[in-house]
Amino acid sequence: MELVVQRLNVLVVEDNDGDARLLQEALREAAPTPVTMSRTTSLKAARDYLAVQTPDAILLDLHLPDSQGLDTLRRLAQETPRTPIIVLTGLNDESVAAQALREGAQDYLLKGELETRLLLRAIRYAMERKENAVVLRDVQEQLLQAQRMEAVGRLAGGIAHDFNNLLTVIQGYARLLLDTLPAHNATRHDISAIAQAADRAARLTQQLLAYSRKQVLQMRVLDLDVVVKGMAQLLQRTLTETITLSVSAAPDLGQVEADASQIEQVVVNLAVNARDAMPAGGRLMIACENIVIDSAWVKRHPEVQPGAYVQLAVTDTGVGMPPTVAQHVFDPFFTTKPFGQGTGLGLSTVYGIVKQHRGHIWVYSEPGHGTTFKIALPRADRPARSSDAGAPAPAAPARGTETLLLVEDETDILNMLLTYLKGLGYRVLAAPTAQQAMQLMDTHHKVIALIVCDVVLPDLSGPELYEGLRAINPDLRILFMSAYPGDAILQRGLIAADTPFIGKPFTPEALSRRIRDVLDAQQPVVPAG
Numbered sequence: 001m002e003l004v005v006q007r008l009n010v011l012v013v014e015d016n017d018g019d020a021r022l023l024q025e026a027l028r029e030a031a032p033t034p035v036t037m038s039r040t041t042s043l044k045a046a047r048d049y050l051a052v053q054t055p056d057a058i059l060l061d062l063h064l065p066d067s068q069g070l071d072t073l074r075r076l077a078q079e080t081p082r083t084p085i086i087v088l089t090g091l092n093d094e095s096v097a098a099q100a101l102r103e104g105a106q107d108y109l110l111k112g113e114l115e116t117r118l119l120l121r122a123i124r125y126a127m128e129r130k131e132n133a134v135v136l137r138d139v140q141e142q143l144l145q146a147q148r149m150e151a152v153g154r155l156a157g158g159i160a161h162d163f164n165n166l167l168t169v170i171q172g173y174a175r176l177l178l179d180t181l182p183a184h185n186a187t188r189h190d191i192s193a194i195a196q197a198a199d200r201a202a203r204l205t206q207q208l209l210a211y212s213r214k215q216v217l218q219m220r221v222l223d224l225d226v227v228v229k230g231m232a233q234l235l236q237r238t239l240t241e242t243i244t245l246s247v248s249a250a251p252d253l254g255q256v257e258a259d260a261s262q263i264e265q266v267v268v269n270l271a272v273n274a275r276d277a278m279p280a281g282g283r284l285m286i287a288c289e290n291i292v293i294d295s296a297w298v299k300r301h302p303e304v305q306p307g308a309y310v311q312l313a314v315t316d317t318g319v320g321m322p323p324t325v326a327q328h329v330f331d332p333f334f335t336t337k338p339f340g341q342g343t344g345l346g347l348s349t350v351y352g353i354v355k356q357h358r359g360h361i362w363v364y365s366e367p368g369h370g371t372t373f374k375i376a377l378p379r380a381d382r383p384a385r386s387s388d389a390g391a392p393a394p395a396a397p398a399r400g401t402e403t404l405l406l407v408e409d410e411t412d413i414l415n416m417l418l419t420y421l422k423g424l425g426y427r428v429l430a431a432p433t434a435q436q437a438m439q440l441m442d443t444h445h446k447v448i449a450l451i452v453c454d455v456v457l458p459d460l461s462g463p464e465l466y467e468g469l470r471a472i473n474p475d476l477r478i479l480f481m482s483a484y485p486g487d488a489i490l491q492r493g494l495i496a497a498d499t500p501f502i503g504k505p506f507t508p509e510a511l512s513r514r515i516r517d518v519l520d521a522q523q524p525v526v527p528a529g
Contacts, residue, residue, distance in 0.1 A: 008034070008035045008036070008056050008057070008123060009035075009038070009053075009056045010027060010035060010036070010037050010055055010056060010057050010058070010059060010123065011037075011038050011039075011040065011046065011049060011050075011053075011055040011059070012024075012037055012039045012040075012058075012059045013040050013041075013042075013043070013046045013058060013059065013060045013061060013064065014039065014041065014059070014061045015041040015042065015061065015063075015064055015065055016061070019061070019088075020039055022111075023037070023088075023119075024037055024039075026119050038053070038055065041064070041065070042064050042065050043064050043072055043075060043076065044066055046058075046060075046076060046079075047076070047079050050076075050080050050083075054082075054083065055083060056083075056123075057085075057086060057123045058080070058083055058084070058085045058086065059086050059123075060073065060076060060085050060086065060087055060088060060105075061088050061089070062087060062088075062089055062100075063089075070096070070103055073085065073087060073100055073103050073104065073105055074103055077104040077105075084106040084107075085104065085105050085106060086105065086107045086108070086109060086122055086123065087100045087105045087107070087109070088109055088111055089108070089110065089111065096108075107122045109122055162483070163201075163483075164202075164483035164503070165410050165413060165504060165505075167201055167202050167504070167505035168416075168483070168504045168505040168506060169410075169412045169413055169416055170194065170198040171195060171198045171199065171202070171505055171506075171507050172413070172416040172417065172420065172507070172508050173416055174192075174194045174195035174198060175507060175509070176419060176423075176508065177191045178192060178195065179423075198505070202505045219257050219258060219259055220257065220258075220259075220260070221256070222255060222256065222257075222260055222263075223253065224249070224253065224255075224263070224288045224312055225249035225253050225288050227263055227264060227267075228247050228249075228267060228286055228288065228312070229247050229249075231264055231267060231268070232245065232247060235267070235268070235271050235284075238268065238271050238272060238275065239271065239274075240275060242278075242280070242281025242282075243274075243275060243278055243281055243282055243283065244282075244283045244284070245283075245284050245286075246283065246284070246286070247286045247287075248285075248286075248287045248288070249287065249289070250289040250290055252290065253288055253289065253290060253310065254290050254308065254310050254379040254380070255310070255379065255380040256310050256357075256377040256379060256380050257378075257380045258357050258377060262353045262356075263353075263357075265349070266312075266350045266353050266354065266375070267286070267312075267314070269347065269349060269350050270314040270347075270350060270373050271284060271314070273347060274314065274316035274318060277318030277319050277320070277370075277371060278316055278317065278318040278319075282316060282370075283316070283317045284314070284315070284316050285313075285315045285316075286312070286314050286315075287312075287313045288311065288312050288313075289311050289313075290308070290311070290379070291308075291309050291310075291311045291376060292306075292307070292308055292309070293305075293306050293307060293309060293376065294306055301360070303360070304360050304376075305378075307378065308378070308379040309359075309376040309377060309378055309379060310376070310377050310379055311374055311375065311376050311377075312374075312375040312377070313372055313373070313374045313375075314372065314373045314375075315370060315371070315372040315373075316370050316371055316372075317370045318371060319367065319368065319370075320365045320366050320367045320368055320369050320370050320371055321363075321366075321367065321371060322367050325365075326363050326365045326371075329347045329363055330350075330361075330363075331348060350373075354375055354377075357377055358377075359375055359376055359377040359378065360376045361373060361374065361375045361376075362374050398424065398509065398512035398515075398516055399424045399425045400424060400515070400516065400519065401425050401426065401427070402426060402427070402450060402519060403426070403427040403428075403444065403447045403448050403449055404421060404426050404427070404428050404448070404449070404450050404451070404515070405428075405431065405437060405440060405441065405450070405451040405452070405453075405469075406418060406421070406428055406429065406431070406452050406453075407430075407432075407434065407437045407451060407452070407454060407457065407462070407465065408430075408432065408454050408481075409432050409433065409454060409457055409458050410454075411432065413504075414430055414432060416508075417508070417511070418430050420508040420512075421512070421515075427447075429444060429448070433457060433458060433459050433460075434457045434459050434460035434464070434465040435459055435460070437453075437465060437469070438465070438468060441469050441472050441473070442472070445472045445473045448473065448476065449476075449519060450476070450477045450478070450515065450518060450519055451465075451466065451469060451477070451478050451479070452479045452481065452511075452515065453465060453466065453478065453479070454481055454482060455480050455481070455484065456482060456484065462480055463480075466478050477500075477518050477519065478499070478500060478518075479500045479501070479502065479514060479515060480499060480500065480501045480502075481501070481503070481504060481506070482501070482503060482504060483504040500517070502514045
């Protein structure tokens, strides 16, 4: 398909006045296509021009006062990798022509054979070839990004199970000790430091899982504008006093199906990134609008599906980024901050969350002119339900007196949870295997109200155990827990998406609240299977 250009802007890099006049005459006769020609007579002048202007094509003489031969082409191609270059020469040397094409030129023309139609066609074909090359390179970069994500995902999934079990034990015992020590005890500070370090380690694991799309999402139809405006106070506290925050949205903004807490994490991470880019202050602008991605956009971004989206744009007036930095901002562990001041996971977490929502994210930045992150999420194809609004957390206390059956094959976790839940007033029966759990149910089935069970057990899966126990007590409620990423649990078909579940690592307080949620629910949630 021929590239349609209403006006061509061509840079001629030629030090010979006679040759330059011939080119100018040829381009002037290029009607019906208007052509604007700019001229420089040296490599330095050409590079200065390209620093502020982007022509549609470059006609380049290889022999200039400050540069000779193919080195001229190489140096100019580095300066403007997206602009097609046509080499002009008076030498009819096929080997030089072939080498020029290998070095990045889109065409090679002899000065003595130039005429208007040939020159114009060469420019158009060069632009088409360059456009195709850029698209191909973009696709290759997107493929590499996907491969990096998959590699990190395998790494995260591989370490998550054992690491999360260890963190559950560390977090749990640290908090148990803090609960038992008096306020004036000298060791409280040290134990608190252990708990805080475990919390940071848990967040790092979650960031890796977010980047690799291994989290369980609580999806509901929501309004992005409501979510962002509800965060305004939190965001303002995150920013410095010298940064002005503004939030706006189109009046007819569509809805999206998303996990509100994950979208909030995306916005916070982008706000923190913007704050760090504006050490002297500035403006942070968050805007939501409807967009439609058409086939023309998809041609340049083949990973995107055409259709209706809601766009969330986060713009700062900070220092901006050069292309060499911008192309790596979503890479895990990539950071420009000094050692020890950043994990390099903030923006990679954003990337993973957006992709898990079937969305897309782009970054636009220029040194000295700020940065904009644009996120496109598919518009919801179903109306919001009353349950989507979300119910307030129940006011019931975390303590209880019911009888629980705790099934966990990790001895340290089992003992820690047994101690903690008994301290809350529960009567707890503990079993490290499915077989022992069934034996306890045979004896105590009339009093057991809830089973808290690991999904993966050495002798039987948690869901299989639950099905067997429900044959004895149909009203038995379940809360599954696992150190495996929630997405992996769902993909393996071990539990249904609406099954009560808590992922390790969790704090004892989080587990106690989740237990009460399940016990206080009007109807038990029975896993599909």
